[in-house]
Amino acid sequence: xxxxxxxxxxxxxxxxxxxxxxxxxxxxxxxxxxxxxxxxxxxxxxxxxxxxxxxxxxxxxxxxxxxxxxxxxxxxxxxxxxxxxxxxxxxxxxxxxxxxxxxxxxxxxxxxxxxxxxxxxxxxxxxxxxxxxxxxxxxxxxxxxxxxxxxxxxxxxxxxxxxxxxxxxxxxxxxxxxxxxxxxxxxxxxxxxxxxxxxxxxxxxxxxxxxxxxxxxxxxxxxxxxxxxxxxxxxxxxxxxxxxxxxxxxxxxxxxxxxxxxxxxxxxxxxxxxxxxxxxxxxxxxxxxxxxxxxxxxxxxxxxxxxxxxxxxxxxxxxxxxxxxxxxxxxxxxxxxxxxxxxxxxxxxxxxxxxxxxxxxxxxxxxxxxxxxxxxxxxxxxxxxxxxxxxxxxxxxxxxxxxxxxxxxxxxxxxxxxxxxxxxxxxxxxxxxxxxxxxxxxxxxxxxxxxxxxxxxxxxxxxxxxxxxxxxxxxxxxxxxxxxxxxxxxxxxxxxxxxxxxxxxxxxxxx
Numbered sequence: 001x002x003x004x005x006x007x008x009x010x011x012x013x014x015x016x017x018x019x020x021x022x023x024x025x026x027x028x029x030x031x032x033x034x035x036x037x038x039x040x041x042x043x044x045x046x047x048x049x050x051x052x053x054x055x056x057x058x059x060x061x062x063x064x065x066x067x068x069x070x071x072x073x074x075x076x077x078x079x080x081x082x083x084x085x086x087x088x089x090x091x092x093x094x095x096x097x098x099x100x101x102x103x104x105x106x107x108x109x110x111x112x113x114x115x116x117x118x119x120x121x122x123x124x125x126x127x128x129x130x131x132x133x134x135x136x137x138x139x140x141x142x143x144x145x146x147x148x149x150x151x152x153x154x155x156x157x158x159x160x161x162x163x164x165x166x167x168x169x170x171x172x173x174x175x176x177x178x179x180x181x182x183x184x185x186x187x188x189x190x191x192x193x194x195x196x197x198x199x200x201x202x203x204x205x206x207x208x209x210x211x212x213x214x215x216x217x218x219x220x221x222x223x224x225x226x227x228x229x230x231x232x233x234x235x236x237x238x239x240x241x242x243x244x245x246x247x248x249x250x251x252x253x254x255x256x257x258x259x260x261x262x263x264x265x266x267x268x269x270x271x272x273x274x275x276x277x278x279x280x281x282x283x284x285x286x287x288x289x290x291x292x293x294x295x296x297x298x299x300x301x302x303x304x305x306x307x308x309x310x311x312x313x314x315x316x317x318x319x320x321x322x323x324x325x326x327x328x329x330x331x332x333x334x335x336x337x338x339x340x341x342x343x344x345x346x347x348x349x350x351x352x353x354x355x356x357x358x359x360x361x362x363x364x365x366x367x368x369x370x371x372x373x374x375x376x377x378x379x380x381x382x383x384x385x386x387x388x389x390x391x392x393x394x395x396x397x398x399x400x401x402x403x404x405x406x407x408x409x410x411x412x413x414x415x416x417x418x419x420x421x422x423x424x425x426x427x428x429x430x431x432x433x434x435x436x437x438x439x440x441x442x443x444x445x446x447x448x449x450x451x452x453x454x455x456x457x458x459x460x461x462x463x464x465x466x467x468x469x470x471x472x473x474x475x476x477x478x479x480x481x482x483x484x485x486x487x488x489x490x491x492x493x494x495x496x497x498x499x500x501x502x503x504x505x506x507x508x509x510x511x
Contacts, residue, residue, distance in 0.1 A: 010039035010163040010469055017464045019044050019156050032199050035171030036510055038164055038487050044157020046453055050148040051121035052128035057141035058083050058116055071141050072419040073115055074099050080114035090138050093119040099422050102460045104405040113418035149428045151458030159455050162485045162492050163469065164200050166442040166510060168247035174511040175246045177204055177225050177389035183273050184215035184313035186503035189484040190491055198509035201486045202444045203432055205392035206478045207505025208280050213298040217505045220280035221392025222254055222375060227384050229373045230311055232256045232272050235283030235293040237394045237410050238475045240434050244387040249442040251396060251435060251473040252377040258307060260350055261370045267359055270304040272373060273312045276353045277301055281411060293411030303354030307371060310343045321353040322360040332367045391506060397433060397463040397474040405463050428456035430483035430496050433466055435474030443471055444508060446485040450496035
């Protein structure tokens, strides 16, 4: 590594808008290669005055939006007060506290529900855990929680922020997205960085984590790699577009279309390179329970047409239905009355399930089945040019230099369940985000969290930090245990999972 870079906006920007003003903040910037700068920012320090709390799960009552739901962190006022009364009957002193949502582009500010915490606070996790065990023995549920992880809490830190800045005026390398050897498997960001022989990398978009939700590693949103469209969109959720030289990085809300021409006419595809019937984060057409984006939910559809490329994995998904295999010219070379096959070089396939299986019933070997897969930006520009990469994300954070947190549109509000909003949006978590600044530089950022010495960010704080770093357009990428940054072969972030660095679906690499 060479010395400090004065060109990096992160090395000279104003202090981060986190915690009380006047906190100590240090920034160390290093040039990794011409046009690529890594800046590490430390802000504040662990505040011994910040306490641990015990937060209770609130059982549903008749007043709850979903009276049959399991206990939740946030419920309506009547259900929260009822729990406080039940605790009091066991001589446990607790309080009902409002949970407040800040203004977002599509969410009004205000109280979204109420939480219940014990009145007594604790100097350590061990002390909070001991009290939690006592309360659980009485039949209640809950968790111990560091109060500094509450979004907007006045804790003095510590925050650890890593920033990669790619300046296209000097950069002569390559930048893009990678999923590794196959879509259906997950690899660590550090492994993907080595696989691409990259000088730096960060984790990228949301992906299937649980095999019950599809193929592990499958991007849960749009994915384009070296110009090849290998995953469809989640509704109109935003994406990060990268060209190989870093000169045209953009945040846009793309539109995808997939069609195959059958004897009966043009047929619309439901997806690309994913298990038919399972739509992670929803946002498809005619899916259950919704065709709108709904984050961390797997929607279902009993009848689908899904196209597969050889990049998916060793075999296409197996199961009932039909599958036709096409050669590179779009002609049918095999037909099967069940799904699951090995694709050879140059081959693609189309699988049909449920009530759509009949659409492939009359297909014969030798028939021409023209297949079209397109992804266009909000302005209509094609996003499948050679070298182009697209990774999914959400919510959007900034647009044109202004705050633009599209929390509801991107599925981070679950109707009837404010607990999701509370934990995912309002509380502090590890975050990865990206965007472009006013000079056209690509900026990739990770913020550690969910550890005593690592505070993390709420989504509003993520937008605040993005703006303070000079970004004009930005979106949130996958975070939590997925957050990771690799620099010159070493992990410079601090993963929050107890097992260490998490295997992810894809990453953004910088060569």
